[in-house]
Amino acid sequence: MAVLDVDDISIRFGGLQALGNVSVKAQELEIVGLIGPNGAGKTTLFNCITGFYRPNDGRVRFLGVDVTEIPIHQRAAMGMGRTFQQVGLVKGATVLENLITAQHTKVEYSAGAGILGAGNTWAEEKVLRQRAMEILDLVGLAHLAHRRVAGLPYGTMKNVEMAAVLATDPEILMLDEPTSGMGPEESHTFGDVLLRLRKELGLTVLMIEHHVPLVVAVCDYVYCLNFGQLLTEGKPEDVRTHPEVVTAYLGEEAEEVA
Amino acid sequence: MAVADAVLDHPDSAERAKSVVRWIPRLAAWGVLAAFLLVFPLSLETFHAQRWSLGVVFAIAALSLNVLIGYAGQISLGHQGFLGVGAFVSAYVVTVHQQTFWVGLLAGALSGAVASLLMGVVALRVRGLYLALVTLAYGRMAQETLFNLGIFGKGSGVEAPRPALLLGDHAFYYFSLVVLAGVLFFNWRFVRSKAGRAVSAVRENEQVAASYGIPVSRYKLIAFVVSGAFVGLAGTLYAFLNGRVDSQGINFEMALFLVLITVVGGLRSPAGILVFTALFEVLPTYVGDYFGIRWSFWLLALGPALLIITLVFYPGGVGQQIKPITSWMTGGPFRVHHGEQFVQEGVSGRP
Amino acid sequence: MQQFMSALLLGLIGGAPFALLGLGLVLVYRGSRVFNFAQGEFGTVSAFTAYLLSFRLPIGISMLIGIGVGVLMGLLTERLVVQPLFNAPKVTLLVATAAVATGSIALQLAIGDAALRSYPPLIEGNAFEPFNVPIRWQQLLVVLALAGVAIALYLFFKTALGTAVLAAAQEPVATDLVGIGTRKMSALVWGLAGLVGGITGVIVAALQPFTPGYVTSDFLIFAFVAAVVGGMTSMPGAVLGGLVLGLVQSFSASYLADIRWISDNIPAVGEVTVFILLIAVLAFRPTGLLGKEA
Numbered sequence: 050m051a052v053l054d055v056d057d058i059s060i061r062f063g064g065l066q067a068l069g070n071v072s073v074k075a076q077e078l079e080i081v082g083l084i085g086p087n088g089a090g091k092t093t094l095f096n097c098i099t100g101f102y103r104p105n106d107g108r109v110r111f112l113g114v115d116v117t118e119i120p121i122h123q124r125a126a127m128g129m130g131r132t133f134q135q136v137g138l139v140k141g142a143t144v145l146e147n148l149i150t151a152q153h154t155k156v157e158y159s160a161g162a163g164i165l166g167a168g169n170t171w172a173e174e175k176v177l178r179q180r181a182m183e184i185l186d187l188v189g190l191a192h193l194a195h196r197r198v199a200g201l202p203y204g205t206m207k208n209v210e211m212a213a214v215l216a217t218d219p220e221i222l223m224l225d226e227p228t229s230g231m232g233p234e235e236s237h238t239f240g241d242v243l244l245r246l247r248k249e250l251g252l253t254v255l256m257i258e259h260h261v262p263l264v265v266a267v268c269d270y271v272y273c274l275n276f277g278q279l280l281t282e283g284k285p286e287d288v289r290t291h292p293e294v295v296t297a298y299l300g301e302e303a304e305e306v307a
Numbered sequence: 308m309a310v311a312d313a314v315l316d317h318p319d320s321a322e323r324a325k326s327v328v329r330w331i332p333r334l335a336a337w338g339v340l341a342a343f344l345l346v347f348p349l350s351l352e353t354f355h356a357q358r359w360s361l362g363v364v365f366a367i368a369a370l371s372l373n374v375l376i377g378y379a380g381q382i383s384l385g386h387q388g389f390l391g392v393g394a395f396v397s398a399y400v401v402t403v404h405q406q407t408f409w410v411g412l413l414a415g416a417l418s419g420a421v422a423s424l425l426m427g428v429v430a431l432r433v434r435g436l437y438l439a440l441v442t443l444a445y446g447r448m449a450q451e452t453l454f455n456l457g458i459f460g461k462g463s464g465v466e467a468p469r470p471a472l473l474l475g476d477h478a479f480y481y482f483s484l485v486v487l488a489g490v491l492f493f494n495w496r497f498v499r500s501k502a503g504r505a506v507s508a509v510r511e512n513e514q515v516a517a518s519y520g521i522p523v524s525r526y527k528l529i530a531f532v533v534s535g536a537f538v539g540l541a542g543t544l545y546a547f548l549n550g551r552v553d554s555q556g557i558n559f560e561m562a563l564f565l566v567l568i569t570v571v572g573g574l575r576s577p578a579g580i581l582v583f584t585a586l587f588e589v590l591p592t593y594v595g596d597y598f599g600i601r602w603s604f605w606l607l608a609l610g611p612a613l614l615i616i617t618l619v620f621y622p623g624g625v626g627q628q629i630k631p632i633t634s635w636m637t638g639g640p641f642r643v644h645h646g647e648q649f650v651q652e653g654v655s656g657r658p
Numbered sequence: 659m660q661q662f663m664s665a666l667l668l669g670l671i672g673g674a675p676f677a678l679l680g681l682g683l684v685l686v687y688r689g690s691r692v693f694n695f696a697q698g699e700f701g702t703v704s705a706f707t708a709y710l711l712s713f714r715l716p717i718g719i720s721m722l723i724g725i726g727v728g729v730l731m732g733l734l735t736e737r738l739v740v741q742p743l744f745n746a747p748k749v750t751l752l753v754a755t756a757a758v759a760t761g762s763i764a765l766q767l768a769i770g771d772a773a774l775r776s777y778p779p780l781i782e783g784n785a786f787e788p789f790n791v792p793i794r795w796q797q798l799l800v801v802l803a804l805a806g807v808a809i810a811l812y813l814f815f816k817t818a819l820g821t822a823v824l825a826a827a828q829e830p831v832a833t834d835l836v837g838i839g840t841r842k843m844s845a846l847v848w849g850l851a852g853l854v855g856g857i858t859g860v861i862v863a864a865l866q867p868f869t870p871g872y873v874t875s876d877f878l879i880f881a882f883v884a885a886v887v888g889g890m891t892s893m894p895g896a897v898l899g900g901l902v903l904g905l906v907q908s909f910s911a912s913y914l915a916d917i918r919w920i921s922d923n924i925p926a927v928g929e930v931t932v933f934i935l936l937i938a939v940l941a942f943r944p945t946g947l948l949g950k951e952a
């Protein structure tokens with residue numbers, strides 16, 4: 050059974066067919082890449098999977114359950130973790146606070162009990178804090194625990210964001226351009242971290258990524274989107290050398306030059 | 308300063324608490340503060356004791372408004388309308404239904420919470436400027452209609468007789484302080500637990516909050532309920548402080564006064580709010596005493612000016628300015644440039 | 659029939675101040691994207707000034723100077739509050755304009771006092787009495803002022819400058835086309851708002867004796883509701899909304915209050931209808947009658 054099974058998704062915005070009959074699968078412990086030029090619909094696909102957009106057509110199955118109709122927070126509670134292209138963090142809070150906030154669905158006391166300061170809330174708070182520190186250790190960010198997010202460099206924020214999503218204890222980790230704002234050196238390190246996380250946490254990963262060497266290095270399988278359609282899919286090497294993929298990217302570069 | 312910097316101790320907290328010696332001057336300072344709040348009021352005669360109690364009432368109401376504006380990023384320009392609900396319902400329960408004051412206090416908190424929850428439901432659909440308008444209109448409607456309903460005496464108000472224990476104005480002052488302490492405790496636990504963190508996350512970014520598994524609408528409503536319960540308590544005290552309640556004083560000026568002390572005191576800074584409320588509610592009484600009533604009008608004009616100055620230049624309010632002191636009092640170092648700058652978020656939390 | 663016609667007339671006339679004030683609100687909203695809670699005080703301050711001057715000067719001249727003070731207050735608000743908070747969230751700016759309003763009320767209290775003031779109407783007596791409803795000249799003047807201001811604004815926004823003013827909030831670039839910077843444009847909008855507010859103030863203050871904060875406490879909320887009903891971005895919408903609101907008030911005062919149970923149990927039922935109207939419009943038709951965007 051696939052962890053994530055996106056079946057024949059279509060969505061329109063007015064006259065624009067942002068996604069047309071897109072199907073994507075991620076098997077357990079796979080790292081799946083999603084590539085394609087800007088505006089291809091990659092982020093839109095993420096939004097459909099996680100519930101931010103309602104697709105006009107198609108189903109999303111997660112861990113064998115059809116989640117197409119259920120709200121965002123419930124999908125998150127089931128174990129869908131995602132990052133945002135524009136860094137999704139509570140920027141006024143510290144790194145540690147973000148990681149504690151992200152454990153929302155893991156908290157065992159009720160909201161009311163917390164406000165009343167009842168019973169196990171105090172002890173539980175310690176546990177949350179500890180777990181947050183463990184995750185920060187795991188991704189090598191412990192030294193930033195008490196820094197306010199707003200002041201951090203963009204690349205670091207991206208890492209913190211991923212740590213926060215890890216704190217939600219996800220089954221699948223969906224990353225939207227995780228290495229944007231990082232240099233080649235950093236993104237190489239990031240690849241290693243990702244491989245290690247998969248092994249240690251047993252994660253399945255779906256990753257939007259432009260950085261081709263990274264995709265080739267870590268992904269088990271790759272989908273390429275263009276103008277809302279699946280252009281091709283397969284092993285990274287095959288997709289990379291696929292003639293249509295090459296022209297799609299070349300077309301974009303030509304536009305950028307123009 | 309999102310989840311309030313009180314949420315987590317400063318990094319050096321581990322070493323900090325260890326030394327007993329460094330706590331001696333701090334304990335002395337706490338002692339002076341306690342003496343001022345607890346012993347000095349014994350010397351006040353009735354009028355001033357009542358003013359001090361009123362200051363405590365407004366402090367509680369401002370802490371309530373801080374939950375909405377500060378933590379949840381929701382504006383309310385009709386907060387006096389919720390205070391009024393607590394005041395009228397508690398007085399009604401005690402006077403008409405012959406319940407004890409304690410039942411009235413509970414009813415005040417509950418009714419405030421329910422009224423505020425209803426506004427919360429509206430706030431799920433109506434946002435920002437439009438929510439400000441709706442709350443403003445609610446406050447007016449409450450004053451003109453709700454508080455003049457038949458059960459509330461058709462405009463002549465409701466009696467709110469104090470229980471024997473609280474008949475004296477000094478007793479009432481101390482009781483108000485106890486309620487304030489309770490509200491501060493709940494506020495503290497709110498901020499440092501799941502609900503407060505979720506509410507803050509929703510304020511800053513609803514999409515991120517949802518992606519953390521936080522049900523956004525539910526936590527907005529929770530913020531309204533918490534805020535409503537606080538201000539309902541304030542309303543109850545307001546009614547029983549005066550011995551009766553009518554719709555006269557529960558007007559838009561009160562709403563703006565509450566916004567004023569909350570924002571100038573410092574959003575997400577209970578300490579700042581308390582300090583500024585004390586200054587701004589109690590001080591004019593003495594100014595009025597010594598310099599005549601017209602001076603209180605000038606002071607009235609000073610308030611809005613302070614509000615604008617705060618919004619433009621010091622969005623962290625008094626709370627930010629007294630940070631070195633509050634940090635020191637809670638065992639931290641006395642640092643003039645304490646922590647980072649207040650993150651400019653404005654009143655609404657989101658543009 | 660008699661009851662219906664009188665409610666209709668009273669509603670249309672009673673709605674004129676809302677529409678006038680609402681025009682100023684829409685003007686500011688289109689120019690600065692903020693709800694101006696000081697709009698009512700632009701009016702009261704003008705009226706207050708006119709009142710103080712009317713002891714030494716002819717009432718007409720006092721009113722003109724009063725209106726000038728309204729313009730000045732609009733400009734000052736822009737300079738001291740709107741400019742500095744240009745990048746702040748709009749709700750922050752809203753709170754600041756509310757502070758301007760209360761500050762101005764407090765100043766009126768400090769300079770004068772809480773007493774009722776009145777100055778003589780420009781024209782005494784009743785204009786006519788259709789359906790036994792006495793209509794005072796002064797009430798007609800409000801309607802005339804509304805028509806005049808509406809037409810003047812309409813003509814102004816036909817000009818290149820006027821078009822640029824309205825475009826400024828959406829596209830700062832458009833302002834550069836007519837060679838005026840965004841800052842001056844903003845000052846222009848607020849000056850105009852002060853002008854409209856001032857005219858509103860001196861005219862409606864002659865309707866009845868007034869206290870500090872009169873225009874704010876008696877008209878501002880209703881003017882906002884009127885503007886929202888009209889769509890908040892539309893000037894004709896504000897006028898229409900003002901009249902609709904006047905009608906809603908007069909009909910609920912006339913017909914709802916006729917129902918025994920309501921008059922017995924619900925004080926000031928008009929307030930409730932207005933509140934419900936506001937929530938209903940915002941929840942179900944946020945673009946109002948003539949608005950173009952939410």
Ligand SMILES: Nc1ncnc2c1ncn2[C@@H]1O[C@H](COP(=O)(O)OP(=O)(O)O)[C@@H](O)[C@H]1O
Pocket residue numbers: 062065067085086087088089090091092093094
């Ligand atoms: N909420 C929306 N409303 C209208 N158009 C949208 C919306 N979200 C995305 N789009 C459009 O869908 C297309 C795909 O966008 P996106 O998924 O962000 O591309 P990518 O992430 O692949 O760069 C773009 O043309 C974008 O403008």
Ligand SMILES: [Mg+2]
Pocket residue numbers: 091092093134
């Ligand atoms: Mg994208």
